[in-house]
Ligand SMILES: Nc1nc2c(ncn2[C@@H]2O[C@H](COP(=O)(O)OP(=O)(O)OP(=O)(O)O)[C@@H](O)[C@H]2O)c(=O)[nH]1
């Protein structure tokens with residue numbers, strides 16, 4: 001098995017994809033599900049345990065130091081933050097940075113509330129094209145990640161794209177990286193798995209290309225919805241309708 005840093009994508013294509021990610025700019029923030037606006041653009045959601053490296057990954061992909069707030073203090077991201085991607089006057093896709101789950105020091109009520117917000121978001125967000133589940137490569141998929149995978153299974157089976165990123169890969173040696181990839185691939189239920197290091201820029205080009213292609217492939221589906229009444233919009237992968245609002 002090759003470690004993902006070994007395969008290098010076409011440099012020109014990678015440069016174009018990174019240029020596209022660099023267009024990312026803040027769109028809106030929401031503390032509750034019913035405050036998140038319906039958007040007729042393909043969306044990728046970044047999820048994972050608190051401290052997994054979501055915000056750092058977003059900053060690395062977009063090559064912006066402070067787009068998403070990264071922190072040494074777990075539980076930092078408390079809102080659903082949305083960012084636009086593509087030309088300024090014609091955004092093509094949306095990136096969602098979701099609050100991390102599982103941080104022990106957060107009061108139980110807040111923890112439960114956020115887990116509910118996130119689950120509802122992932123199950124009900126009509127325009128979701130892809131989910132990126134980030135987990136620390138030293139920990140692999142934890143119980144909470146697997147619960148999330150299980151919950152998302154119907155949507156993944158219905159076509160929702162799914163990528164697991166093993167973050168902080170710089171903390172592992174080559175052998176450990178290969179092992180982490182093998183184990184996670186077995187447990188990822190058919191989703192793609194990549195190693196990622198913000199520090200060493202490992203996997204950045206691959207992930208930039210993969211996610212951009214997924215989103216742009218889905219863009220025509222949502223462009224068609226723009227002309228329909230909002231109630232007729234169902235999203236490419238279909239909502240399960242399982243979630244209410246917070
Ligand atoms: N060595 C190393 N550290 C990293 C990497 N990515 C993130 N970190 C560190 O991990 C910590 C958490 O990163 P964040 O990006 O804030 O994590 P988060 O998932 O957004 O956390 P919440 O907002 O709490 O959910 C920070 O101290 C980062 O510097 C990496 O690739 N390598």
Ligand SMILES: [Mg+2]
Pocket residue numbers: 054055056068069070071076077
């Ligand atoms: Mg964060």
